[in-house]
Amino acid sequence: MQTASLKPIRLLRALLREASYLPDANARSFFRRYIVKRFRAYPHVSSPLDAKPHGLGKRKGISVTEERTRQLRCQGKKGLNYLRRANNGEHDCLKKILFFAYGRIGKRKYTLLAHLLRPNDPAAVLQPSQLQKLYYSNDRFLSFFDAPKQVNATTYNIPISDYYCRLRTTLKAQVQNEVALGREIKRHQISTPITNVWGRPMPIRRARNIARRWYAETMTRLLPPLPTDEFDNMQAMADGRREISLVKRRSPAVELHPRPIEELPAAVRLASLVQDALVLEKPSRADIRRPRQIDARIMRRLYASVIVYCSKLEWNEKYKKWESVWGRMRGMNPTFNSVPHHNELFAGVDEKGNLLGEKRPKCPQPSPHKDDTEAFLNSNLANSQNAKSKREKHVKVPFYVDILPPEHPTRVMASKFLKKV
Template identity: 45%
Template sequence: MPVSLQQSASNLKSLHLLRALLREATYLPDATARTYFRQYVVNRYKAYQPKQNATASFDVQAVEKYRHRSFKRRQIAIINDRTRPLLRKGQKGLNFLRRANQGEIPCLQKILYFAYGRMGRRKYALLDSLLKPDLTVDGHAEPLPGSEELAPLQKLYYSNKRYLQYFDAPTPSSKTNYTIRISDRYSRLREVIKSQYQKGVKIRRELKSSALVTPINNVWERPMPIKRARNNVRRWYAATLSALLPPLPNDEWDNIRAMILKEKHISFAKRRKPVLEPEPADEERFAIAIEEGLALYTPSRANKPAGLHRPHTINVKFMRRLYTRLLMLCCKLDYDVEHKKWRATWGDSMKGISPTIYTMPTDGTLFAGVDAAGRVPIPPKKSDNDVETDSVKKTRLHKEAYVRFPFFADYLPKTHPVRKDLDRWKKKRAAAASESE
């Protein structure tokens, strides 16, 4: 196939995929997700568009509300080399959107995570605003204590690495450990880390601690080398930021809560009606069936959904459950004027059951013979002073004519309980025999 024809066919396939992706993005049951994924798809396509076909408004297409900046434009050689794998990846993304619009819970939940910054590009955009220092009254960043050039940890570790500027100087917490906390200049970051650690909120891995605890000496009881100390801080910082869930803007957090509490309507999208095409003739239908059979086309889960993740009807109740799961992973920051500190508010579960259903009258005999834990109490053990043992009570007949004793009972001492029972039983049997005569 000539190169020009091959490129034109590839461009036509890319345009069809673009239209399909934008169409499925408009069917998402959440307004924020529809805006986010439409802009995401457009920016991904513009990044792989040749420069001569670019528009003048390419650099201003990013949505300021979500801080979703455009992707970097690729060169022609990279575009030609990545066309086929990216088309395959785009087809997978299209199937993922179709499954989300059909109501598959894992797909739709992941769509909401991407749109509200629990993962993906928007998460790092929200982290970027969280990692900025606090502002003073005049709107400028709060100055560093003591030095205007380097943070305390940067000065102590002789490095200007960026991750060191977020920490205070180490303070001894015990005889063997140092504690390195988040600096006061980043009080919002410190409050989010502390509240998330206390709540135990996580998607995959939870936060290990709200502050770094590092040993003072190494295994040879020598002072910790500077390089290893920096690496300890870097590893803790990377692990914390990967598990950290940045706060949402207050209006978005309140919007999600209002939809959960039915104070605001959920904006669903209506599907377009498909164009009715004339049915093909018998010969054309036969030719289409032969082509599909020879192509060995494997339908995706979007075409044949089944199993545990089968489609769910997307309604208000279903979306409220998804929003509840989402809100438990989101927080908002409010400034407490009285205590002069930031407060993080996390979403709570809305599945609380009213205790009134347990106060209904019940029959007392239903739980008779059990304790407060619902278990049958164990009867107390019998003492050794009992006259009759369990072995004596096991009789062959109901009249106790025959009693089972071990074969060695006659050889036991006379003070043994079993020997006493045997002698007593022999006397009873002899008395009964004499009375019968």
């Protein structure tokens, strides 16, 4: 498929067509909205005094519009080839499409994260937080933390504030489950030293920078929870309890009355020939690789590999707190081994393979006899004495023993040994 010569309207239709073939219903609706939003109108003006039309935002000049359109067309062509590869059954492309659709990466991740960063009671956090007062700053990232708590003589811990219980629960659960797409989150709270390397109190500016760095790295690796119905739906499809909404590809349109090339004007034939010669487009992987049929079994495996990076929040009415529930891998179906079998095969045998109603005799352990015990002790005593005598026979005498003084311990021991010999 030649995509270099696609006009914007044809590129839009091609993207929407490929997005409608995705094997996941949520991905189809997400990418349709995403594509339409990216293809918004960017009108240009002939005069700076022209008023902007309603709903289209600020007008832009011709050069700005053309330059932006060229960049967007290149991105659209790459996205079209990627969607075609996903619809052809490439595992990595399909998995990344699901990551985008379910907010593990991309724009939707930060949309879900914005809902997670909302406080429990917005009216109660209008006042500056304790960390903002302590660090003399009104930065927003400082409002998510409580005052530092001293752990030992050298370390402070700064936990997430009680006003952000959902954020604290999600972050703590992700650290405990060791879930991450890249590097794992090491701690669910900031750990900062009390003093610097010179043993002086930590400067406020450096303390703010430590908190800012931890917040930036953690929010980048944090996987926000999904809505409950969306999480349950994907978990049910991964377990095989719900049918997967696959879409059948439509047949391409066929021209009813094709016009032969010979009947076209010479100028039109020359223009098409020159255009095809100047394209020099590198073939896409979607054109090179052989398509793979996507079925329910493949999608269940994909959902099982994606659900482990997803979670949901549930309110525990008993303990009055939020709980984070993470997805699980698709295990063996409990009804897999429950197929009825013939009773004669395992008749009269329990679950461990022992015969029913028959007690296995225990192996008798020989009781120690008095004569045997005395003989065993005497043999051990004799062996120990023989070993002692062997150790006494083999004594190493150094060659310089005659040079040593008479009262030296080595010479005394050597002289005793030489007298016995």
